[in-house]
Amino acid sequence: MYLTGGTGRSDGCLRVKGPCPRYAAGRAKPLTRPPPFAFRSVRLRYPNFVPNPSLLSDEVRIFRPGEPVQVVRAPMSIGAETYGLPGPVPTDAWHVLDHAVSVIHRVTPWATVIAAPTLVAEATYDDYPCREFLRRRDSEKNYVKLGGRSFGNEGLIALSLYSWSGYLISTAYHEAWHQLERILDKKILDEIDGHLIPLSWGSAYMDSMVERRARCFETWAMRFEEGMPGLRLSSQVDAIFDAAATGEIAKEWYKMQQKAARGR
Numbered sequence: 001m002y003l004t005g006g007t008g009r010s011d012g013c014l015r016v017k018g019p020c021p022r023y024a025a026g027r028a029k030p031l032t033r034p035p036p037f038a039f040r041s042v043r044l045r046y047p048n049f050v051p052n053p054s055l056l057s058d059e060v061r062i063f064r065p066g067e068p069v070q071v072v073r074a075p076m077s078i079g080a081e082t083y084g085l086p087g088p089v090p091t092d093a094w095h096v097l098d099h100a101v102s103v104i105h106r107v108t109p110w111a112t113v114i115a116a117p118t119l120v121a122e123a124t125y126d127d128y129p130c131r132e133f134l135r136r137r138d139s140e141k142n143y144v145k146l147g148g149r150s151f152g153n154e155g156l157i158a159l160s161l162y163s164w165s166g167y168l169i170s171t172a173y174h175e176a177w178h179q180l181e182r183i184l185d186k187k188i189l190d191e192i193d194g195h196l197i198p199l200s201w202g203s204a205y206m207d208s209m210v211e212r213r214a215r216c217f218e219t220w221a222m223r224f225e226e227g228m229p230g231l232r233l234s235s236q237v238d239a240i241f242d243a244a245a246t247g248e249i250a251k252e253w254y255k256m257q258q259k260a261a262r263g264r
């Protein structure tokens with residue numbers, strides 16, 4: 001690497017013509033000792049992880065609340081869309097699937113979770129300008145790979161296992177929020193919206209308040225998944241997200257439903 005020109009600083013490498021002496025010195029001195037700090041031991045969240053090579057790439061698992069897991073073969077249809085198309089063998093996401101489902105069943109205990117090797121949904125470029133589009137041989141329609149999807153009317157959340165494990169958990173929070181929003185008062189949504197700064201990701205889909213709120217919630221929740229310390233309830237939005245993530249909102253909602261049923 002030859003650097004030319006000057007920065008005006010007497011100590012800067014950029015003044016030197018030819019190989020930067022600092023750079024060369026750094027390269028010439030190999031590390032002979034470990035860095036002067038030790039990694040602290042980490043508590044394994046999933047100590048019993050055993051990769052399961054026998055899981056087939058076209059296996060779709062259905063988790064209905066309070067019922068045994070059902071396994072079906074892909075593809076399966078939800079409404080007009082096809083999910084769980086056979087795809088590449090899933091990655092490490094399998095081993096956190098139970099945790100992802102428990103996240104969804106905590107935030108939205110009524111939701112049925114469908115976990116498929118890949119999620120492919122009919123979509124247009126306008127919906128997802130940043131995604132890779134697929135064309136199925138049997139169709140003229142365009143499809144896009146998704147990490148997850150929430151079907152509000154059906155009370156369904158679909159998760160794609162074709163992602164890394166952390167993303168699966170993050171997606172679980174994201175899609176659960178989409179479900180939860182259906183029972184939230186508009187005042188609560190307005191409160192969250194009021195804290196969001198104006199910005200554009202260059203896509204009407206990404207910029208929609210529905211998507212922004214879901215991304216805010218998943219980001220918020222992932223902090224605690226990683227064990228980051230911090231104030232949980234420093235703002236009204238924190239309080240809302242906390243009540244959502246811990247399942248308090250869902251519990252309140254069930255209580256209200258029961259009360260309404262008794263009053264009938």
Ligand SMILES: [Zn+2]
Pocket residue numbers: 174178210211214
């Ligand atoms: Zn979303």
